[in-house]
Amino acid sequence: MSRSDPAAPEPYAYDATGQVARRTRARFEYQDECVALRCIANLLSDQVREILVEWSTDYLVGLSDGRIELVSVKHREPDQPDWKQHEVFQILLGLFRVWRGSQEDCVSVFESNRPVTSTLLKSLTPARVATGLTGSGKTASGLVVDEAEAARFMADVVLDQPALPNRGHITAIGVSDLGAVLTLTDRDPRLAEHCYRELLGRIAATGTERPPTAEDRIGRLVGAVGDLRSRRAPHTSRHRLRMADLRDLVFATYDEATRRSSRPLAPPTDWTPTPEPWTGGDEIRIGDSVFLLHDPVRTEVAPDRSWQRHQARARQLEPVGRDVWLTGLVTHRGDHAAAALRTERTLYERHPELPDLVAADDGALAVMVPDRAIPVCDLYGQGDTPMSQFLLFQLLRGLPSLSRGLGVLHRLGRAHRELRPGSLLALPDRSLRLRDLGLAARPAVAGEGPADYRAPEQQRPAFTSPGPATDVYQLAAVLYHLATGQPAGQLPPEPSAVWPDLPRELDGPLLAALATSQESRPDLTSFVTTLASIGEGAA
Structure with missing residues (x-):
């Protein structure tokens, strides 16, 4: 089936000539601050390369791994009810048009201070989404969407993001988050509000006026996706926020404010020459x-x-x-x-x-390092190919021994947060041990942890802090990768569907541990006990 709608226009080109926002930007101050939160969460990480601001109710994120996110932001007033199904379908319709127009080349994210309820999320089956996008009568969209295309679309949609702050709280949270960034870089957080105003001003200056028609909006966004993908700059350079530039802006604003202060907020420090790096044989x-x-x-x-x-x-x-x-x-x-x-x-x-x-x-x-201990990646592989059933069941039987070290961290309210095949050690009796404490002693920053095993909350810890459930997710992601030969990624299919030789008993526990919400994941003990019983049953 063709990925383009027969009625759709020719490929879009980005054109915002003369559209730098001035008249109606005040309407989008809340959305500007949502963009600011995303920028702040990534100032100290390399996960996000740049953000392209349109009218802030919709903005594009260029991730460092080459993926593009289209983020749609909506605010719900306190007296408004939860999102209804027909409202969600209207949101999905706009995201779908961009997704289809960009040749299925972007991930669509919906964010709101009032998240979509879990009941409504569960009702969004591919068949129902296909019907909702097509519409009927007065709500007919003019699109033809079958169930297979709807399933592909929903695999690229994220609807269960943590709630954004309310309008009355978002500024205080933004200042607080930026203060944490200043603290992490050994700067005084008392200047966070001043730096936040400068950051917000830069975001507002790059936004554009919202086009008057839906078709114009879709066309602009599709063209912007293409420009971000090809990294062409001429039409979009005025609207791009590069993380490196924003980091420089914040730190330069801080330094200038410190220089203007009659009394330094923090004592000056001296930089020492960079030492020689460690190398093997030293x-x-x-x-x-x-x-x-x-x-x-x-x-x-x-x-x-x-x-x-x-x-x-x-x-x-x-x-x-x-x-x-x-x-x-x-x-x-x-x-x-x-x-x-x-x-x-x-x-x-x-x-x-x-x-x-x-x-x-x-x-x-x-x-x-315990005597004769072997990194899991050396014994069980790197996930390049699926594991043999013998090795898989052996690995599953060794999982409960991990509770010894991880359990201590969890009881202290900490988490390893950097679990990967190389950070786990297999002993001669095939029990497992931690090689180190990972990130347990360090504050959470956006984009932390290994890319293939990064939990959703590690992408944006300013909204939801990583914790013990993060380790459950990472451990499940490691097992999924080693068992199937493919990283789990977002909304992973059942492991047995990826590699038919796997027992179907693994599907439920692994997918439960890979849930987007931390609250939906099992605790560590029950997770490893369940998987070990599968391994024992095959012995």
């Missing part, structure tokens, strides 16, 4: 111990380059020979990252269920 001293680094070395640099974090496997040379996992931190400015490392050290010292601390000082720590 010898690293921590306290009285010496360690020989192995490749590969993971290096993470703060967005504002205020610190560097190195991690690698190593061999302890003095005083005894054993394998360890090293974490080293070099701070150039401020104490935020160093405080997280101190917290990590304290967690190791106080909780014997976590990896054993071998050595530590102010800038590095080493935890023991």
